[in-house]
Structures are given as C-alpha cells and as structure tokens.
Amino acid sequence: MLWVVIDEGVLVRRIGDEATMAAQMDHLLDAGHLPHVTIQVLPFGSGSTVGLLGGFVIAQVRGLANTVYMESAGQGQVTDRPDDVADITTKYEAIRAEALPQRASLELIGEMKKRWIGN
Template sequence: MASNELDPASSPLALFGAELRRIRSAQNLTLEQLAERIMFSPSLVGAIERATRRPGRDFVERCEEELGLSGELIRLWPLISKESSPKWFRSWTRIEQEARTLRTWEPLLVPGLLQTPGYARAVLSGEPGVSMERVEEMLEARLQRQILFQRQTPPMFQALIDESVLHRPIGGAEVMRQQLEHLLKQMAHPRITIQVVPLAVGSTTGLLGGFVIAQLGGAHDAVYLETANNGQVTDRMDDVDAVSLRYDAIRAWAHPLHVSENVIREMLVKYENR
C-alpha cells in the first residue's frame, strides 16, 4: 500500500475517505472538480479523503447526488456520526440501538433522544472552549441517535423529567417553545412516555444526576450514569439494580401522563407569550 493511501479497515472515517476517493477516481473527476460540483472547498474534500476531517451529513448527501450514487456513501453515515461522539460514550450508543426498553431520568435537561436541533445546539455550545465546528459534529451525532424511533419496532422509551427542566430557558424562549412542542408531539408516539416530577416534591433521590437504564434482550441490562466530566457505562448487576430502584422511587412522585401533558402545555403558553 502506498504511503499516501488509506487503510479502509483502520477506522470508519478512513473507510469513508477511501470510498469517496475510489468513486471520484472511477468517474474520472479531479478533487477540484468534485469540490466545485458539491460547492465545498477542495481543501475540505482532500482532508475528508485523507480522513483528517469528518464530513457533515450535508456533505455526504451532496456527494451522493452529484455522483449519481444509490446509497454507497450515505450507508456509511451512521458509522461516521457515531465516531463523532466522545470515545467513552460510543459503547452506550451501541447499547442504545440494541435496547428493547430505555428508562431515563433527567433532573436538568431534556433527554438527548428528545432534544430538538436548536435545544441540543444550545446545550452543546455550553461546553467551555468548544468550537462551532465541533458543536455541529456532536449535534449531527445526537440527531442521528434519534433515528431509532423511526425503526419498525423502536424501543419503549420512558422518560422522567424534573419540572425545573421546563423552566430553564435553554437557548431562549423560541428554542424552548419549539422544544416543548416537540415533547408534546413525542408524547403521542405509542412507544414514548414522558412524565414530569413536580417541583413541589422538593428533594428526590434523583437530584444528584441523570441516568438511563437499557433493558436488553438475552443479555445483562446496562446503565448510563451522568457525571460532571465523562459519563459512566456499566452492566454490573449491583449497579443496575440500584439505579432501577432509584428510577422506581422517582417515578412514584411523577405526575400521571395526562397531568404531565397539561404541565408541559402550560409552560408552552408562557414561552409563547414572552
């Protein structure tokens, strides 16, 4: 293998770069010609072919269209977008995709699988020193995870959120209005439930941090625990049992579904009037 050639087996990004170069060369296009067709810079196309830059979904879709492809590149997108996630989180994305049921508790933010692009972008932008390019990469990865709800048989998703989540104006009033409208729309999904834990409860066992419990078919269940730095993923039985008990304790305080929906609608009206 020449020194300037990629090993497609070395990473999903390398596989994409090698495939893009192969297709471009087969159509007798120079790097500059392809860049002109898809309206990206030649330097970016070259960096993506060398696997030193990660393409956005728009880049992949434009390549598919301009090269007359039938999914040869877009089929690689899930691999690339998962790679956009932090290394410590990638094992959880695999678990998430295999889960039959996901039960989550969030005391601070709307769960990632229920976030709108505007809300997620505002959350991700809050990381100290993060570049906008990196924010967009992480946003693409987060939105890609949400495709699991479009599967023929998506997992059951049971979300508990603290009422304070509805009051925290992440991204401003318009972003929150769109986010709350999205929550109400998702509540109509037959496999998604959202319950609000009222502020009046005061202290609960879940105030120290959010978590997700994944119930897997034919394997140990797993949990994801949020921390101030990197999250923790574990399938240790003692940890899973302890977190499951915590979830049940929090759910006992939650509003019923119809009351939770009314609480969200009341907050939506407040954001509409701001």
C-alpha cells in the same frame, strides 16, 4: 419503549430564546403522544429526590444484560453489574412514583409552551 422522567426545571430554565423553548415543548408533546413513549414530569413540589444526584439511563434490551449509564458533573460511567443496575432501577422507580402521571405531565408541558409563547 421509551419511558422518560424529566425534572420540572427543564421546562422553565431558559435555554435559547422563547421560540426555542416553545419548540422544545412542542417536541416533548409530539413525542409524548407516540404509543411507545411515556413522558413524566417530576414537579418542584417533590423536593429533594435521588434524581438530583445526577442523570442516568437504564437500557433494557431483550437477550442482553441490563445496562446503566450514570452521569455526574465530571464523568459518565456505563455498567452492567447486577448490583449497580438494581440500585439505579430502584432509584428510578422511586423517582417515577413521585412524578406526575403522563396525562398531567403533558398538560403541564402544554401550559409551559403557552407561557413561552406569551413571553
């Protein structure tokens, strides 16, 4: 199971040309329709959020301790310390609660794809 929350900024910040951006939207749409993948978009309207402090990944593997990878501008850190994992998991749940539901997120990604094709 993969559950991803992406900031709306990644849909509008141009990296490459229009075709590249449209292809990225296609990739997100394809992935978002897989049964084991959930993609949510955190809209600009959410304002300031704990997710602006840096990216992170929470890995939960059956039989192993949960692990977190936290990223900042200068470095990345991996930890399985329960307090750190709990803190990041709480932050993730707060971000996820502010994000658009999957269906609305995929609709927004589709709209952004059309904008990139039209540029």
